[in-house]
Amino acid sequence: MAEADDGQRALRRALAPHLGQLGTPLELIAEDVLGEEDGMIDWVAAAPDGRAFVVLVANGSGNAALLQAGLVQRAWVAARIADWRKLAPTLAVREEPPARALLIARDFDRATRIAAREAAGAAIVLARWRIAGESGQVELECVEPERRVARAGPAPSRRPGSVFRTGLREADFAN
């Protein structure tokens, strides 16, 4: 148990400097916050526009339990921002725009990605961490939402004319 906690802390230390790789600079406001149902929130962070981010980090794969915790703790934090701002008016977080949950894991199964999309739309951000090849550096990247497939319909009339398409990134070829 203690080893697992140490591993979690080590991973967090490695991830913290790289949160900016996800496209939004995040200011860490609090660490190890005891949230709803005595669940632990790894970080509460603020985006430049004041949006609160509830960050949960998983050492392994992200699953339904992590998603549930993200939704629950996001609600818990959102309900307290106004009080926190009364106590500390200079705090970087605001009630608006609405808080988001940022879930970071080694990977997410498809069901969790679909559930994240359906449960809360933009309120849930999924990110994947990985150890880069020889450097051993931790890298972070956003996980694209699972595409929603329509029940039926004709082939799209607007085709991407001669434009190369791929969902891969150059970093995928690094190893």
Place this chain on the structure above:
Amino acid sequence: MPRDLGDVLHFFAPELTGSAAAPANEKDEALPLIGVPFANADPVRAALLWNLAVEAARQHARAALLAPRSLCATPAWPLPGRGPLGALSIRAEVDEPAELARIAGEWVRGAAPRDRALALVALPASYLDKTADAAALLRWTLLLVRPHEAEAHDAWTALEAIATHSRDARIGVTVFGVMSIAEARDCFEKLAAAAEQRLGCTLISYGLLVDDVHLSRAIVTGRPIALTSAHATSARALADVAAMLIEDAHGATGG
């Protein structure tokens, strides 16, 4: 006396006559049936295609890989029958393109649910000399292209035959055997520019596939990459290409 809709429809709608009635070949056009030309019985292409079918099945498509007997000799070709995740391998005991087209069409029409069917049909090079017989298999094609000069000739021959036969053909290209995205993009863009300039046709990119150690392992063990190495780059590339094909076959909305 019981009546069905056909008995009363003319009260509400004009009779279908002439051009208003959809001819059979127009109906075929909408079938999610993708012809994949093979210059020879290449085991890498065969393995990539089978892995693509399994990945499409993993993404909840009713996927089938069909091939005439002349292409099934390679050991990388899956045994006939239902494979992992329900992907179906169909060995058509025919040599004529029209027969293969008929079998593929029948499978798609009988697939349940049909709105998630996807048939990948391997086409021997000889079929490209009989384009009239293979019409249904050439309306939507996918060229698996390596950026090697030696293979450029085969790719161009296929492209020329398809584009010349049908001006409205949907011609897709997936690049494989590359070490980077830049290499794949370069290969696709060169081919697309030449196709546009010399054949007047637009190519559609269906990404890239990776033939790495996971693919070799998949060939040797007969276990698809999606099941054995789900997080490998080759698995993610397969997922990407399969998603694009399913999306173009059946439509999709942004997630």
